[in-house]
Amino acid sequence: MISNNLKLAFRNLRKQKGFAIINILGLSVGIASVLLIFRMVQFELGFNKNFKQHDRIVRVCTQEKGLDGQESFTRGVPIPAMSEIKNTITQFAATSRIKENWPTVLVPNPNGGAPLKKFNTEEGEIALFAEPEFLTIFDFAWMAGNQDNILKEPNTLVLSQKMAEKCFGGWQNAVGQTLLIDNEPMMVQGVIANASPQCDFPINLLISYQTLISNPDKYDYRDDWGSTSSNDQIFALLNNPAQFQEANVAVEKVGKKQYVDESGGQSSYKGHLLQPLSEMHYDDRFGTFATHVISKSRLWVLSSIGLLILLMACFNFINLSTAQALRRSKEVGVRKTLGGSHSALFGQFMSETAMIVGFSVLLGTCLAWLGLPLLERISEVPTDLPFLNQPVLWIFIPALALVVTLLSGFYPALVLAGFNPIKALKNDLFNQASSGNGLRKGLVVMQFLIAQALIVGTIITLGQLDYLRNMDMGFRKELVYTFNMAGDSIAQSRMSGFKQRLLQIPGVESVSFSSDQPSSGSTWMTNFAVGRGTDYQRFNTTIKYGDADFLQTYGMKMVAGRWLEPSDTVKEYVVNETMVKKLGIANPEEILQQELRMGSGKWRKIVGVIQDFHAHSAHHELEPMTLSSNLERFYVTGVKIKPQNIKATTEAIQKVHDETFAEQVFDASFFDEQIADFYLDENRFSDTCKGFGAIAIFISCLGLLGLATHAAQRRTKEIGIRKVLGAGVSGITMLLAKDFLKLVLIAIVIASPLAYYLMDKWLQDFSYRIDIQWWMFVLAGFAAILIAFLTVSIQSVKAALANPIKSLKSE
Amino acid sequence: MIELKNIERYYPTGAVKTYVLRYINAHIAEGEFVSIMGPSGSGKSTLLHILGMLDEPTDGEYWFLGEGVHKFNERRRTEMYREYIGFVFQAYHLIDDLTVYENLETPLMYKKVPSGERKSRIADILDRFNMVAKKDLFPNQLSGGQQQLVGIARALIGRPKLILADEPTGNLQSPQAKEIMEIFRTLNKEDGVTIIQVTHSEENARYGNRILHLKDGRVENEELIKNGASS
Incomplete structure (x- = not known):
């Protein structure tokens, strides 16, 4: 059968x-x-399911609530808090403090001279300072080296297989060799297998945490309850997964007293919470190291x-x-x-x-x-x-x-x-x-509803992306070529000579050193006070450091006073308009000559107010900002170049860089490309809408084509009679198309508010966004109607053109 | 074999009932060959549909082989089609997508006849109807008469006790019609199959042993035929 x-x-x-x-x-x-x-x-x-104990692994994170009600989350934990967690939480079977790091790696030449190889940490990779327990918590497979006494001594490290191959041509001969990590010699103790692609730990280097502790100045290792860096984290292994709540309550108590003292009453709440490993990939409040986060x-x-x-x-x-x-x-x-x-x-x-x-x-x-x-x-x-x-x-x-x-x-x-x-x-x-007719109509409406919603989604995401691309961020992003520099004293000593050499390149207009680009992924914030003797403000300020050429290189404008004078140390401040507004000062001129203090730093004069520019992507509001010049905090070089002979200019820049900083890797890119990278996720979402919108339309139209064919067949006789009675081709086409267009119209009417609601929600994620306009729906509707009409017409015209004698004879 | 008691069939049209059949009483014994005649709209087809359990009377009782058809559910009716009843239609109603062979095989498959027996039964009937050479053709490759032969073969292959034929020769030329009627007579006489046919043709009607004349939904009169048809 x-x-x-x-x-x-x-x-x-x-x-x-x-x-x-x-x-x-x-x-x-x-x-x-x-x-x-x-x-x-x-x-x-x-x-992260590849770790055997994945259901027992947690990360301790930090939550803070400002007096203005703003909540902030970070994966970072203050260094003394980490020690306390390590020593007091009984629910943890093992803990490992870590610090994220992106070092430059040199393979030294044993015979002296220039290093054999050098590389920066690649995109999507991370180096971690970690304690020996890290390898107990995360069971990376061992490839080479003795597993005992690993990562216990300062200046020891473990390589990933990939990294070992990159450095030494093969992982088998890596153990016992020496690498220069940010110019610090370290001994390779072992090699671990590469992380699976489905893992948030794409580690290339694990450096012993003792290295950090034994050289606190170099690595900014500060025993300070008041400072939280997202780079400093602590992972733990629960005795058993059921103790999660218990442990969560226990970590909440850590630092209760110290945080109140340190913040000077600035935050209404600061405390710790546990994030299970199973949430790590999906919670953008805390993020991952080098991999992406995708919300559930x-x-x-x-x-x-x-x-x-x-x-x-x-x-x-x-x-x-x-x-x-x-x-x-x-x-x-x-x-x-x-x-x-x-x-x-x-x-x-x-x-x-x-x-x-x-x-x-x-x-x-x-x-x-x-x-x-x-x-x-x-x-x-x-x-x-x-x-x-x-x-x-x-x-x-x-x-x-x-x-x-x-x-x-x-x-x-x-x-x-x-x-x-x-x-x-x-x-x-x-x-x-024909009793199925209602059902068929309903299903066609549903199809076009989905298609219509996706078209509206596409139009709105494209509009928003276009807006983001063309948004005035308050600075010039075109033709600025930027790259990172080491922040060590050797590099600092060569900076001014480096700048002079760059300026001699014909295509270079100006050169600026700064802590980061005007807009970048990094955030640096602190408490501050304005006016000698006054208390800290209730809100924090973003800090950026830039040299005297920062303003000109990135094309920003002053609204009052002047830009910073050349200085290697913090000598004076410039604040932005938002800061002035938030301080309740109407006229920017009024803030000039007032004194400002960042954290527990010295009082310095405010010499200028800079026009607001966006320090982050459009997802973020403008924030109060304080700028100053400080050679020790310069990590980024920005070079404004002329539009002619760009290639020759960038090559010349690289040559000068490589000659000046032989031990550094040159990884430059254009600033506008970096800004575009802020919106990778939005581009993806837009492409998703576009792709699946097209598929939805395609499928709907296939269905419509089939139904129109059927309708034309079923009504062959009627069409024949109408033609004999004098109906024209266009009349008959409309007769057949009308029924379907009605359905598409209904779909548009239902889909529009739905799409409005969903897209409005998506746009809420941006602090700067387009308004949803009525024409977007009309445009999407027109597109749907046009496509539907063309589809139906193929059949209708064919039916209308058919010879009536044939259709009438068929009975 | 068949007992009809006060069969009525009507449709409500607004407030009035439109009667298609009224007070039909009939008894048809096993081995009979009955023709139903009457003008268009007299209810012939409806009566045949009721006999074939395709339609249900609005009123009255229908007893088939001692069982009350009015009590049958769909499954029992399907069993009747499999075991006892074969249909022959005016428009042949062969399944266009199936070959002659497959059309003949279909009722046997529904009857769950094993494959070996299916083959032999089909071979027999093809032989009997002289259609062996046509077994792999599709219906649209056959003439009307040939199609109706397949239709009859298909009705017979399940070895039914009763064949219901709705104007079986209505679409055929007279020589072919005659051939079909001869087959019916042979089936009736030699195989003892009960046949009920609806026909417009007096000539065809006379192949049977009895004619029911219908008019306006009633049996107007019953005519007994001596020795069957004119030959």
Whole structure:
């Protein structure tokens, strides 16, 4: 029976090629989308599961609440608090303090002279100072070296396999060798396996924490309750996962007294909380080291999009099958009189569906495979991650096929198998078949609703991205070439000579040293006071250090006073407009000559007010800022270059850099590209909307094409009569198109408020954003109507042009 | 075999009932060959549908082989089609997507006849109807008469006790019609199959042993035929 059913199904497919193609295309595109989204979601959900004790690992984080009610979260913990946690929390079986680090690594030449190799920490990698317990908590596989007494002495380290190969050409001979880490010699004790791509610990170096403790000045290791750096963290292993709450309560108590003293009553709350390792990849309040964070809600959105697209494809199938039911009615009637039971017929139609779904799964899997490179544009899934040879897919794909078969086939099979045989034989099923009309219309509306929402989403995300690209950030980002420098004393001593040499390059206009770019990912904040003898302000200020050429190089403007004079130490301050406003001073001139103090620093005069510029991406509000000049805090060089001969200029810059700082790696980029990188995630989201919006439209149109074809066939006679009565082609086209356009219109009306709500929520994430305009909905609506109309017209025009004699004779 | 008691079939049209059948009483014994005649709209087809359990009477009782059809559910009706009843239609109603062979095989499959027996039964019937060479053709590759032969073969292959034929020769030329009617007579006489046919043709009606004349939903009169048809 089954083989017979499949044979029949196959013949039926061949006979109804057009509809079969529509169904298979729609379903396979839907299935491909689901497979790709499944790959993304599965990839993201699999993070950090590779550690054996993953359910016992936690990170202690910090939460702070300012007097203005602003909550802030950081993964950093003050250094003395870490010691206290290490010593007092009984629920922890092991703890390891760590410090994030991005050193320059040199492979020294044993015979002296220039180093053999040098590199910076690559994008997506991290070096950690860590205690021996780190390797107890995280079970990285050992490749080489004696596991005892690892990371106990200062200036010892462990390499990842990849790093060992990079440094020494092979991991086997790495142990016992010496590397210069930021010019500090360190001995390689062991080699660990590379971290899995689904792991938030892409470690290239593990340096003993003792190194840090024995050289506190170099590494800024300060026993200060008041200073929290996100680089200083502590991981712990719970005795057992059930003790999470208990341990959470215990860490909350750490530092209670000290924080009140240190903040000078500035924050209403500061305390610690535990973050389980299982949350680390999904909680952007705390972030990860070098890998990305993806919120669970984003994963939900993605999964829903996948599910919706699959549903849309199933809707097409349901619509076409029920619309086509009339054609099959005679067969149903005959089969029933031959003794075919309801269930036998149901089985027959389900196997037809199963066959179509089977083809679609094959094609969809191929499409997904072809689409793998596209995933890179919308997600972090590495392209070299296996696709089909993942056992989970061997279960997922058949399960998907089963679900799609049931979703698509169940209702049509029920309708067809339920036909009354006499009516079926008399072809008198108009009432029965048209009863599915409401359902079909409903499904078409749903499809266009989804498509419409995605089009609106695309328009709004594109608008916002365009706004971000063109937003006036308060500085010039074009043609500024920037790169990092070591902050050590040797480098500092060469800076002024370096600047002079750069300025001699013909294409260079100006050169500035600063703590970071005007807008960057890093934040540096402190408490401060204005006016000698006054108390600290209730809000903090962002700090930036820049030299005398900072203003000119990045093209910022002063609103009052003057910019900083050349100085190697903090001598005077410039503040921004927001600071003036927040201090309640109406006229910027009034703040000039007042004295300001940062933290417990010295009182210095404010000499100027700078026009506001954005220190962060558009997600952040403008913040009060204080700027000063301080040679010890210069880590970034910015070079403003002329638009001519850019390549020659940048090459010349690199040459000067390499000659001046032989032990540093030159990794420069243009400032505007760095700014664009702020919005990688937004670009991805926009591409996601675009891609899946296009797929949604495609599937909806396939369905519409099928339904229009069916409608034209069903109304052949009516069209013939109307033509004989004098109707023109355009009139008949409209007659057929009208019904469908009505549905699309309804979809637009329902989708618009929905899309408004969702996109408004997305935009709330930006402090600077576009307003949602009515024309965006009109534009999206027009696009949908136009596409739908064109689709329907293909069929309608064909029907309208047909010779009426033929259609009338067919009765 | 068949007992109809006060069968009525009507449709409510607004406040009035439109009667298709009224007070039909009939008894048809096993081995009979009954023709139903009457003008268009007299209720012939409805009566045949009721006999074939495709339609249900609004009122009255229908007993088939001693069982009350009015008590049957869909599953029991399906069993009846599998075991006892074969249909022959005016428009043949072969399944277009199936070959002659497959059309013949379908009822056997529903009856769950094992594959070996299916083959032999189909071979027998193809032989009997001289259609062996046509077994792999599709219905649209056959003439009307040939299609109706397949239709009858399909009705017979399940070895039914009763064949219901709705104007079986209505779409055929007279030589072919005659051939079909001869087959019916042979089936009735030699195989003892009960046949009920609806027909417009007096000539065809006379192949049977009894004619029910219907008019306006009532049996107007019953005519007994001696020796069957004119030959």
